[in-house]
Amino acid sequence: MNRRISTSPTISPPPLDIVIKIVNEYGDAPRRAAHEEAHDYPDPASLGGAVYGAFQTASTADLVAVANQAHAIFAAPTADRVASELDALIAATGLSPRVVADGVMIREAWTAPHASLLASVTLALLLHFREIPDARRIGVCAGDDCVDVYADASPTRRRRYCSITCQNRARARSYRAARRA
Numbered sequence: 001m002n003r004r005i006s007t008s009p010t011i012s013p014p015p016l017d018i019v020i021k022i023v024n025e026y027g028d029a030p031r032r033a034a035h036e037e038a039h040d041y042p043d044p045a046s047l048g049g050a051v052y053g054a055f056q057t058a059s060t061a062d063l064v065a066v067a068n069q070a071h072a073i074f075a076a077p078t079a080d081r082v083a084s085e086l087d088a089l090i091a092a093t094g095l096s097p098r099v100v101a102d103g104v105m106i107r108e109a110w111t112a113p114h115a116s117l118l119a120s121v122t123l124a125l126l127l128h129f130r131e132i133p134d135a136r137r138i139g140v141c142a143g144d145d146c147v148d149v150y151a152d153a154s155p156t157r158r159r160r161y162c163s164i165t166c167q168n169r170a171r172a173r174s175y176r177a178a179r180r181a
Helices: 016-026 028-033 053-057 060-075 079-093 117-131 164-180
Strands: 096-102 105-111 138-140 149-151
Touching (some): 016 060
Antiparallel strands (some): 138 149
């Protein structure tokens, strides 16, 4: 029996909070909503702690493209659309699972024909949904002038805002509107 071993590079996912930072800092919609189109993009090193390898070589154009594609997953209105968007990214990147030996341990590894930031981000989202399959646990901020994304890890599963700042801003607006009425 002749077996062909894949020579595709192994893909490593960044932590989901880094994916969220990429989307919120480089995505066109979040930058437009925050009126940051004229501002410079942040340095990829500012995305958090130890800089993830794929960011070191990614161009700003790559980061923007990946952020826009990932934003579509967070903004999808239904679980069917989330699945469809994620499935399209898996197909586009050619992600595929493998089983590898790590010393005496057997583990799963993911490969793609070409290592890319998009493949890494796609894998991070896929692994997130493997752990937390509820599509309602990701979303776009409910703030009036914000479209930043978030992943809900709250015990109540009721997060609607990207940050406490947006939540407080919405509460203050609601309070002022009620006082005027």
